Amino acid sequence: MGVDADRLRDLTLALVEVESPTGDTAEVARLYARRLEEIGLEVELLDDPFPATPIVVGRLRGGEPGPTIVLNGHLDTVPIPHEPPRVEGGRVWGRGSADMKGPVAAATEAVRVVAESGRSFPGELVVVAIGLHEAPGGRGEDLTWLLGEHGFTADYAIVCELAGDRLVAAHMGQATVEIEIRRDGMPTHELQTAAGTPNPILVAARVIEAVRKQNEELAATEHPWVGAETYFFGEVHGGDFYNRHPATCRLVGTRRWAPGNTLGAAQAEYDELVAPIAAESGCTIDVRLELVRDAYSVDPEHPLAVALRGGYEEVTGEPLEATGMKVVADGAVFQAVGGIPTVYHGPRGEGAHADVESIAIEELARSARIYLATLERLWAGA
Numbered sequence: 001m002g003v004d005a006d007r008l009r010d011l012t013l014a015l016v017e018v019e020s021p022t023g024d025t026a027e028v029a030r031l032y033a034r035r036l037e038e039i040g041l042e043v044e045l046l047d048d049p050f051p052a053t054p055i056v057v058g059r060l061r062g063g064e065p066g067p068t069i070v071l072n073g074h075l076d077t078v079p080i081p082h083e084p085p086r087v088e089g090g091r092v093w094g095r096g097s098a099d100m101k102g103p104v105a106a107a108t109e110a111v112r113v114v115a116e117s118g119r120s121f122p123g124e125l126v127v128v129a130i131g132l133h134e135a136p137g138g139r140g141e142d143l144t145w146l147l148g149e150h151g152f153t154a155d156y157a158i159v160c161e162l163a164g165d166r167l168v169a170a171h172m173g174q175a176t177v178e179i180e181i182r183r184d185g186m187p188t189h190e191l192q193t194a195a196g197t198p199n200p201i202l203v204a205a206r207v208i209e210a211v212r213k214q215n216e217e218l219a220a221t222e223h224p225w226v227g228a229e230t231y232f233f234g235e236v237h238g239g240d241f242y243n244r245h246p247a248t249c250r251l252v253g254t255r256r257w258a259p260g261n262t263l264g265a266a267q268a269e270y271d272e273l274v275a276p277i278a279a280e281s282g283c284t285i286d287v288r289l290e291l292v293r294d295a296y297s298v299d300p301e302h303p304l305a306v307a308l309r310g311g312y313e314e315v316t317g318e319p320l321e322a323t324g325m326k327v328v329a330d331g332a333v334f335q336a337v338g339g340i341p342t343v344y345h346g347p348r349g350e351g352a353h354a355d356v357e358s359i360a361i362e363e364l365a366r367s368a369r370i371y372l373a374t375l376e377r378l379w380a381g382a
């Protein structure tokens with residue numbers, strides 16, 4: 001009655017066969033909800049306030065008092081086209097196979113094994129699947145609502161992605177950055193513009209240079225897990241004709257910060273950085289940081305992390321070493337909004353966000369076993 005690789009393969013393929021770009025996951029959510037019902041879970045499909053991305057919550061009650069443990073994943077994928085889904089060479093191929101319908105299937109398989117064993121266990125096992133994960137279309141608004149306004153709570157959460165062979169001890173926080181530089185008036189002919197009129201493109205150059213210097217200063221401080229914080233620009237937009245004096249210029253990028261820092265502090269620091277440039281140039285400079293996810297960290301000695309490390313070692317025979325990551329993910333939301341101790345573990349796939357994406361069925365089975373071994377340890381400690 002253990003983990004069944006064929007079932008894992010079939011559920012992963014079924015989920016991948018329903019296209020579900022971020023923000024448009026209702027169909028796959030309904031399919032997934034039905035599958036959870038079939039294995040004996042009590043399922044809620046929460047389609048308010050995000051009707052296009054209903055949240056799937058599936059519960060298995062253990063019959064004894066104990067902790068509520070969440071296994072979490074996202075059903076949305078990046079909106080990048082992919083060849084039709086298929087199974088080949090022991091892998092499932094298709095958009096979302098690795099990121100992260102395969103991992104959702106692995107978590108589901110672990111719950112199925114418990115459900116079909118008919119055993120009792122302490123507390124509850126809850127599967128939560130969302131549809132607004134991948135930025136920029138999603139910023140975890142649905143998960144934030146579930147854990148905030150909706151009042152969903154639990155004792156532990158396992159976010160089923162990010163690292164299959166490491167304990168993620170910390171990851172960075174991230175915001176998108178949009179800077180708008182504006183002068184008064186409309187664009188004018190280069191030669192018919194009053195002397196002294198600021199040129200937002202040249203002002204943008206000063207902002208870019210100030211940010212470059214600041215970035216260099218940040219590079220000197222290495223956070224032990226995640227390295228140095230960063231400023232980054234990926235886009236510059238300004239002007240519309242070679243001899244027109246522009247009225248606006250726009251810079252777009254990211255700001256990433258280490259655990260301990262906050263979005264509010266990063267915004268304040270940015271405002272302070274551009275204030276003298278705005279004052280000297282006569283342009284208005286608006287800096288808007290928008291949260292993607294907060295920073296995250298967990299003590300490797302926290303009972304949840306200890307259970308995961310023990311479960312990993314039991315299944316693989318290897319220790320689970322701690323590491324830090326730059327990339328952001330939903331553990332931050334469970335922690336910051338829900339106040340729920342959270343760890344990451346997910347099967348390792350290939351090609352997330354790339355042209356070709358796949359995941360090995362054996363790897364999915366391995367993660368399902370690790371989830372089960374981790375749960376056993378949490379239950380034993382309950």
Ligand SMILES: [Zn+2]
Pocket residue numbers: 074099100133161
């Ligand atoms: Zn993902």
